[in-house]
Amino acid sequence: MSALKLYHASGSPNARRVRIFIAEKNLDIELVAVDLGTQQQFSDSYRAINPRSMVPALVLEDGTAISEVPAIWRYLEERYPAPALLGTTPEEKALVAMWERRAELDGFIPVMEAVRNSVPGLKGRALAGPHAYEQIPALAERSKARVAHFFADLDLRLADVVFVAGASFSAADITALAAVDFATRALNHAIGHSQHNLLRWYDAVCARPSATA
Amino acid sequence: MSALKLYHASGSPNARRVRIFIAEKNLDIELVAVDLGTQQQFSDSYRAINPRSMVPALVLEDGTAISEVPAIWRYLEERYPAPALLGTTPEEKALVAMWERRAELDGFIPVMEAVRNSVPGLKGRALAGPHAYEQIPALAERSKARVAHFFADLDLRLADVVFVAGASFSAADITALAAVDFATRALNHAIGHSQHNLLRWYDAVCARPSATA
Numbered sequence: 001m002s003a004l005k006l007y008h009a010s011g012s013p014n015a016r017r018v019r020i021f022i023a024e025k026n027l028d029i030e031l032v033a034v035d036l037g038t039q040q041q042f043s044d045s046y047r048a049i050n051p052r053s054m055v056p057a058l059v060l061e062d063g064t065a066i067s068e069v070p071a072i073w074r075y076l077e078e079r080y081p082a083p084a085l086l087g088t089t090p091e092e093k094a095l096v097a098m099w100e101r102r103a104e105l106d107g108f109i110p111v112m113e114a115v116r117n118s119v120p121g122l123k124g125r126a127l128a129g130p131h132a133y134e135q136i137p138a139l140a141e142r143s144k145a146r147v148a149h150f151f152a153d154l155d156l157r158l159a160d161v162v163f164v165a166g167a168s169f170s171a172a173d174i175t176a177l178a179a180v181d182f183a184t185r186a187l188n189h190a191i192g193h194s195q196h197n198l199l200r201w202y203d204a205v206c207a208r209p210s211a212t213a
Numbered sequence: 214m215s216a217l218k219l220y221h222a223s224g225s226p227n228a229r230r231v232r233i234f235i236a237e238k239n240l241d242i243e244l245v246a247v248d249l250g251t252q253q254q255f256s257d258s259y260r261a262i263n264p265r266s267m268v269p270a271l272v273l274e275d276g277t278a279i280s281e282v283p284a285i286w287r288y289l290e291e292r293y294p295a296p297a298l299l300g301t302t303p304e305e306k307a308l309v310a311m312w313e314r315r316a317e318l319d320g321f322i323p324v325m326e327a328v329r330n331s332v333p334g335l336k337g338r339a340l341a342g343p344h345a346y347e348q349i350p351a352l353a354e355r356s357k358a359r360v361a362h363f364f365a366d367l368d369l370r371l372a373d374v375v376f377v378a379g380a381s382f383s384a385a386d387i388t389a390l391a392a393v394d395f396a397t398r399a400l401n402h403a404i405g406h407s408q409h410n411l412l413r414w415y416d417a418v419c420a421r422p423s424a425t426a
Contacts, residue, residue: 052315064304070283071310078303090291091277097284102265106342126355129319131362138349142339149344 005030006072007049007057012036013112013182015056016213017069020174023210025080052129070100073171085171092166099165099172107150107179114143115186147183151195158197162204169205177205218243219285220262220270225249226325226395228269229426230282233387236423238293242271265342283313286384298384305379312378312385320363320392327356328399360396364408371410375417382418390418 006022006029008015022029034040034055041053050057050067057067058075066072077086087093117126117140126135154176157164164172180202183189191198205211219235219242221228235242247253247268254266263270263280270280271288279285290299300306330339330353339348367389370377377385393415396402404411418424 060304064308066304066307066311068311068314070314071307074310075303075307078306090288091273091279093291094279094284094288095277097287098279098281101281101283127359131359133355133358136349136351136355139352142346142349145346146340146344 002027002029003061005032005059007032007034007046007055007059009034009036009055012055013108013178014054014069017174017178018056018058018072019213020177020210021073021076021085021171023213024085024169024174024208025076025083027076027080047130054128070171085169085174087165087170096165096170096172100170100175103154103164103172103175103179106146106153108175108182110143110146110150111179111183111187114140114147115182117143119186144187144189147187147189150179151183151189151191151198155192155195155198158201163201169208173201173205177202177211215240215242216274218245218272220245220247220259220268220272222247222249222268225268226321226391227267227282230387230391231269231271231285232426233390233423234286234289234298234384236426237298237382237387237421238289238296240289240293260343267341283384298382298387300378300383309378309383309385313383313388316367316377316385316388316392319359319366321388321395323356323359323363324392324396324400327353327360328395330356332399357400357402360400360402363392364396364402364404364411368405368408368411371414376414382421386414386418390415390424 006018008019008031010033019031034046036055040046041055047053049059049065052067054067056069056072057065058072059065060075066075073086077084085096087096116122116128117135117137123135124132126133154164161167163169164176180191180198184191191202219228219231221232221244223246232244247259249268253259254268260266262272262278265280267280269282269285270278271285272278273288279288286299290297298309300309329335329341330348330350335348337345337347339346367377374380376382377389393404393411397404404415
């Protein structure tokens with residue numbers, strides 16, 4: 001086992017993005033649970049690790065704390081390059097970054113936004129982080145419409161390619177999977193029966209051992 | 214001059230993030246203007262380059278089109294490593310990614326969101342991209358409150374470090390600068406007289422030749 005520690009929460013879709021990445025690389029990294037139910041993310045000890053009070057965060061041997069999913073991914077990819085999940089050539093690296101970001105901006109973030117702006121338990125906490133913001137019901141509705149567009153656009157994309165960023169499984173698939181699963185679980189928005197490309201891709205990524213991470 | 218082409222618009226804060234990056238690396242890349250005033254970003258020819266109908270996009274020698282600012286940056290950094298703007302060691306790369314992302318999520322995106330959800334000329338176009346969404350006035354107000362928090366939080370951060378991600382100028386400074394300048398120009402939200410650290414940093418980054426890009 002490396003001496004790295006990943007602070008996470010089992011129900012956090014962002015933490016799952018890192019756990020799947022770690023599983024794909026077959027790394028042995030200690031998981032430290034942060035209890036969001038008792039708001040442990042706002043404790044002084046966790047705020048010393050991530051002042052934005054969000055999971056996940058990766059703590060290195062020297063105590064350096066890295067938060068934000070793409071930043072943690074970048075560290076792990078640099079330190080453990082194989083198998084590559086962020087691309088290998090300059091062009092591939094850029095295309096994975098592009099498709100992963102589209103999956104995040106058009107899919108993952110709208111799902112999170114719809115949930116945070118509508119769930120009763122998150123009143124006054126419409127954005128994760130240190131500052132408190134009220135929910136905006138109209139935003140939740142707009143986000144749900146965006147999620148529907150995301151599913152349809154991704155289905156079209158997957159008519160042309162095996163995986164989200166092209167021929168190889170990558171971080172873009174991880175973000176898309178986390179978005180689709182959380183939309184299904186928290187918004188009751190599942191893949192449509194006619195979205196055959198998306199269904200084919202979903203079955204393929206769910207068959208990978210990392211999907212249970 | 215390389216045979217790369219950057220499709221951009223002079224008034225686009227996202228395009229500016231790439232232009233500054235190119236200037237810092239002293240690269241000679243052809244700029245191709247996309248006229249947002251006549252909605253050229255929705256033309257078939259531009260949608261073939263970026264189906265999300267957004268600038269900027271970088272087109273490579275083989276015709277591959279890369280959109281999304283961090284993806285374009287990644288390509289340019291891989292191809293032209295010096296001077297490094299995304300970090301050098303694995304730890305630095307992760308920390309630049311983290312601080313750049315915080316500047317984007319907490320600063321740049323709220324500024325854009327406040328503008329898009331309030332400017333009369335963007336009615337029905339509250340989000341860039343191929344899908345049309347109505348403006349949400351309550352979201353514009355929330356975003357303006359977030360921008361105020363961003364300025365205050367960045368001022369605190371810059372009490373400890375010379376540049377946003379640490380000792381060296383990086384992509385994190387570029388995103389923060391683009392956010393601060395667009396907040397001032399489009400939201401009339403300037404740096405406060407008491408935000409001495411932010412003012413010191415702003416003077417330093419604006420003194421670099423790249424700031425006019």
